[in-house]
Amino acid sequence: MTDEERCAVFSDRVIAGLHERLGLASNPSLELVEALRRICRSSCGQAREVERSTDSPYMTTKELAAHVRKSPATVRSWRHRGLGPRGTRIGKAVLYRRDAVAKWLEEREQADEIGRRAT
Template identity: 55%
Template sequence: MTTAELAALIRRSPNAVRVMRHRGQGPVGTRVGREVLYDRADVAAWLKAKRAADPLAHRAAYAA
């Protein structure tokens, strides 16, 4: 998955994804030439961890 594809998935700009990666807040990426690629399994695990750490998501799950 490219930076642009990840950005579209999480509804952020490609630059925001780059900043998140630089700060260590995004999923693990692998540099291939000039491009950073993200493994879909790593992205899914990162999103799952973000959801698990979100207290509002827990409250919404119990309210339903």
């Protein structure tokens, strides 16, 4: 099964699940189905893009944002305020070493008093 076929199956399952949970008596409109399929295809494409990029020792701002579940604007703000992991500007892009990101996250976890108490 190709990635595109997997995305189509996934989107159909999402649509069926939403239809069932909402208790809709009739079938969803074709426009709704197509919109959901576009979203699912987009999500599948983004996942493939991230998977392909993991063999590089560097992360882009967008990849780092996805990794920490924040927006790219937040990551840029952290960088400008000296709060995020150290990045290196290459042309217009800012790249972050994966090992530096892991170290930064580890430091954040160690500095989180409440998080340490919860374990």
